[in-house]
Amino acid sequence: xxxxxxxxxxxxxxxxxxxxxxxxxxxxxxxxxxxxxxxxxxxxxxxxxxxxxxxxxxxxxxxxxxxxxxxxxxxxxxxxxxxxxxxxxxxxxxxxxxxxxxxxxxxxxxx
Amino acid sequence: xxxxxxxxxxxxxxxxxxxxxxxxxxxxxxxxxxxxxxxxxxxxxxxxxxxxxxxxxxxxxxxxxxxxxxxxxxxxxxxxxxxxxxxxxxxxxxxxxxxxxxxxxxxxxxxxxxxxxxxxxxxxxxxxxxxxxxxxxxxxxxxxxxxxxxxxxxxxxxxxxxxxxxxxxxxxxxxxxxxxxxxxxxxxxxxxxxxxxxxxxxxxxxxxxxxxxxxxxxxxxxxxxxxxxxxxxxxxxxxxxxxxxxxxxxxxxxxxxxxxxxxxxxxxxxxxxxxxxxxxxxxxx
Numbered sequence: 001x002x003x004x005x006x007x008x009x010x011x012x013x014x015x016x017x018x019x020x021x022x023x024x025x026x027x028x029x030x031x032x033x034x035x036x037x038x039x040x041x042x043x044x045x046x047x048x049x050x051x052x053x054x055x056x057x058x059x060x061x062x063x064x065x066x067x068x069x070x071x072x073x074x075x076x077x078x079x080x081x082x083x084x085x086x087x088x089x090x091x092x093x094x095x096x097x098x099x100x101x102x103x104x105x106x107x108x109x110x111x
Numbered sequence: 112x113x114x115x116x117x118x119x120x121x122x123x124x125x126x127x128x129x130x131x132x133x134x135x136x137x138x139x140x141x142x143x144x145x146x147x148x149x150x151x152x153x154x155x156x157x158x159x160x161x162x163x164x165x166x167x168x169x170x171x172x173x174x175x176x177x178x179x180x181x182x183x184x185x186x187x188x189x190x191x192x193x194x195x196x197x198x199x200x201x202x203x204x205x206x207x208x209x210x211x212x213x214x215x216x217x218x219x220x221x222x223x224x225x226x227x228x229x230x231x232x233x234x235x236x237x238x239x240x241x242x243x244x245x246x247x248x249x250x251x252x253x254x255x256x257x258x259x260x261x262x263x264x265x266x267x268x269x270x271x272x273x274x275x276x277x278x279x280x281x282x283x284x285x286x287x288x289x290x291x292x293x294x295x296x297x298x299x300x301x302x303x304x305x306x307x308x309x310x311x312x313x314x315x316x317x318x319x320x321x322x323x324x325x326x327x328x329x330x331x332x333x334x335x336x337x338x339x340x341x342x343x344x345x346x347x348x349x350x351x352x353x354x355x356x357x358x359x360x361x362x363x364x365x366x367x368x369x370x371x372x373x374x375x376x377x378x379x380x381x382x383x384x385x386x387x388x389x390x391x392x393x394x395x396x
Contacts (some may be wrong), residue, residue, distance in 0.1 A: 053284055058282060076240075101147075103284060108283045
């Protein structure tokens with residue numbers, strides 16, 4: 001039941017918080033922060049661009065969204081603690097890729 | 112028999128190579144290295160051969176070991192409409208490369224053309240026959256008409272199939288704009304039936320040199336709104352489709368000329384039943 005409660009909004013707002021915390025980070029250089037923000041924004045855009053897709057209503061889509069949200073929360077924790085950020089960000093990116101790959105292969109084919 | 116299938120990792124191509132392998136022949140799926148290969152890798156009797164139809168050398172090497180070719184590789188809408196040069200390179204030059212190699216080996220070819228070659232026919236009398244005029248309305252149809260002309264002039268032993276939009280019994284994302292009007296005549300074809308038509312065209316000597324409409328048949332003839340409503344209702348998904356405001360190049364087709372290919376196996380009601388099962392598996396029903 002916990003999974004049913006997970007929403008796209010949770011994932012998006014968690015990433016927004018991570019981005020906000022990252023902007024105020026004093027442990028990374030300006031260049032590193034900019035690079036990480038770009039990657040984070042791209043991962044978040046995947047959700048925003050696909051949030052109305054039907055696939056999110058499937059069992060697999062809901063499970064993937066749960067995993068994406070959990071990865072986002074680990075990233076937020078990493079950003080707040082200042083350690084393991086790159087690994088956590090890579091995990092979020094992998095989840096975002098899963099979503100975009102799945103939705104891309106479900107396009108309508110008109111020959 | 113060893114059959115080379117260009118575009119063999121794609122949605123239709125993967126069905127074709129699996130069908131070939133299931134009949135005891137060997138299939139070579141030729142497709143871009145970056146294609147999704149998950150549907151064909153590890154299938155007994157199917158060899159995965161990454162390559163590009165725009166590369167003459169790769170095409171020549173691939174065709175050199177083939178007894179027959181089914182040519183599906185193409186840029187499809189909407190990607191085909193973004194870059195004219197790329198679309199013509201893949202869809203026309205790619206076909207030209209295949210024809211050139213087949214000129215040396217003499218192997219037969221089945222070419223996947225499209226009902227898009229008829230252009231927008233909503234004001235014409237239906238069903239649309241193979242003798243209907245060809246009229247490009249976008250880059251994709253222009254490239255398919257040009258590829259058909261090229262094949263006709265080539266002297267290669269070939270069959271051309273003008274295939275209707277493909278229907279798959281799976282969750283298909285509703286595009287922002289459905290590519291036809293709600294009141295437009297539409298006719299799709301089930302992906303496995305399209306694959307059967309491609310295989311039969313290779314296998315049945317009566318098809319040689321012919322051009323055939325390949326579509327679902329009378330049970331698949333309906334309006335665009337009816338198709339979308341019944342499709343998503345069977346899956347168990349509520350949708351609010353936004354249909355095209357203009358008529359597009361989908362219609363009802365006369366498939367009697369190619370009926371001997373024996374490919375029209377699934378009725379539309381049978382397709383809906385498959386969708387209901389899929390909807391349950393996906394947790395949508």
